Amino acid sequence: MNLYERIPNNVNLSEDKKLQRALEKWLPNYLDWWQEMGPDGFQEKGVYLRTAISVEPDGWANFDFVKMPDYRWGIFLKPAEPDAKIGFGDYYGQPAYQEVPGEFRNSLRRIIVTQGDTEPASVEQQRELGKTCPSLYDLRNLFQVNVEEGRHLWAMVYLLQRYFGRDGRDEADALLERRSGNPDKPRILEAFNQPCDDWLNFFCFTMFTDRDGKYQLSALAESGFEPLARTCQFMLTEEAHHMFVGDTGLNRVVKRTAQLMKEGDVRELGGIPLDIIQKHINFWFSYSLDLFGGEISSNSADFFAAGLKGRYKEQEQYQDHIVAEQNFTMKVVEDGQLKDREVAMRNALNEVLRTEYVRDCEKGLARWNKSLADEGISERLFLPSSRFHRHLGEYAGHHFDIEGNLISAEEFERRKAEWLPTMADREYVRSLMHPVVEPGKIANWIAPPATGIKGKPFEFEYVRL
Ligand SMILES: [Fe+2]
Ligand SMILES: [Fe+2]
DSSP states (O other): OOHHHHSOBSSOGGGOHHHHHHHHHHHHHHHHHHHHHSSTTOTTSEEEEEEOOOSSTTTSOEEEEEEGGGOOOOBOOOOOOTTOBOOSGGGTTSBOBSSOOGGGHHHHHHHHHHHHHHHHHHHHHTTTGGGGOSOHHHHHHHHHHHHHHHHHHHHHHHHHHHHSHHHHHHHHHHHTTOOTTOSSSOOSSGGGGSOOOSHHHHHHIIIIIHHHHHHHHHHHTTOSBHHHHHHHHHHHHHHHHHHHHHHHHHHHHHHHHHHHHHHSOTTTTTOOOHHHHHHHHHHHHHHHHHTTOOSSOHHHHHHHHTTSSOOTTHHHHOSOSSOSSOEEEEEEEETTEEEEEEEEGGGGHHHHHHHHHHHHHHHHHHHHHHHHHHTTOOOOOOOOOTTTTOSSSTTTTSEEOTTOOEEOHHHHHHHHHHHSOOHHHHHHHHHHOOOOOSTTOOOTTSOOOSSOSTTOOTTSOOEEO
16 A cells, blocks of 8 residues: 555655654554554444545545544645734734744644644543444444544644654654543543543533534634644534534434423433433533633733634634733632632633633534424523533632532532432433444434435444444
8 A cells, every 4th residue: 555545645745754754653553542442342344434535625525434443544734825924922924833933842742732632532432332322323423533533633643743853753652652531641631531431421522522622723723833723724624523423412312302201201211311411511511611721821821922822713703813902801719709800811812712612502502402492392401600510720629509609619519419410310321321233223312313424314324233
């Protein structure tokens, strides 16, 4: 097999011998990791997958049956814009960085490693899910997400190996050594160490945690370090499907629950009660909020000043790309009370990005509530306050109820079973997870999708078992 066949790319890999050697060395370790930590038990099965083989409109979504280890993890950057400029911060208007600027080398490496670490982590978290899939359609979607997260790891490893020399290669190796949830060598971010071992968790994860990814990638897609910007721009095309899986997956669970509510007791009928769904939303939403970092952050100011990480849709949404004068008012805890505090906007950019994210999540909630309304159910789902159940930032170390009111640790302890999944809730959900693998069949706790993949019907044999 020639190089392009093995590693499809648009980065002239065949002409860069040093990079080629580094990637060729990394590839077998990656495949070992995939076998050890990728989807358990399905490596030899044909899966109807989308593969990116070029960045052209007809090349980035090639559908065919592929065994996952034979999936071609390619390296694609959105084509370069001539004379790209740094779009924000202290170097606004200067030529974009084509190589790593020495003074920002550590920051940039940290940004790339942190993003890169989430990609294999999610594959590890989802490793066992195939065994309890609600349908072949869902099984296929799980594997699609998994191989693309694998490709996203490749994308970040490419940047590390191409632009960071020796320490980049070491970081690339370390990305294959950490393990989700392992106390000795955990993944970097906490949401990526949480178990994701049933499909309700999986749909919440792809809805809320992959959506954090969308906002991080969008902010990096603005980066003045052009290779990173172009990499992230291409990753975002794939990320949309991951959020689709979560959003529509939850919608289908909600719809099925609503149908069962009309028939009788949801539990007796083998569905997932609405309050358990709500608790899972609360859990994953709050962990995903932490991924944006502290509300007040000198890192966010430094990354913006350096032109490394912008705001969501920096060019489209904003006129002022320097942001030296503006302030941002947020609520913080002071003397046991919530008080307004004004901070320099550059120090509040994590919170600005988080606010965009919350708005996006709300659209999902509106869709699910519409499904409840369509089924004639009057209950509604909601997002908790973004202060609720936080482990990082201004609200960590304090306790809030679901509406964001400050409460005591004792009250939180007493009421947390109302708000967060209990062991019994988790066990109940797990008790419903039995594999359904006959084409056209679906588990009882979820509604079938409105349409199939790539014009194929739901009944299509998406995975050949
Ligand atoms: Fe990803
Ligand atoms: Fe993703």
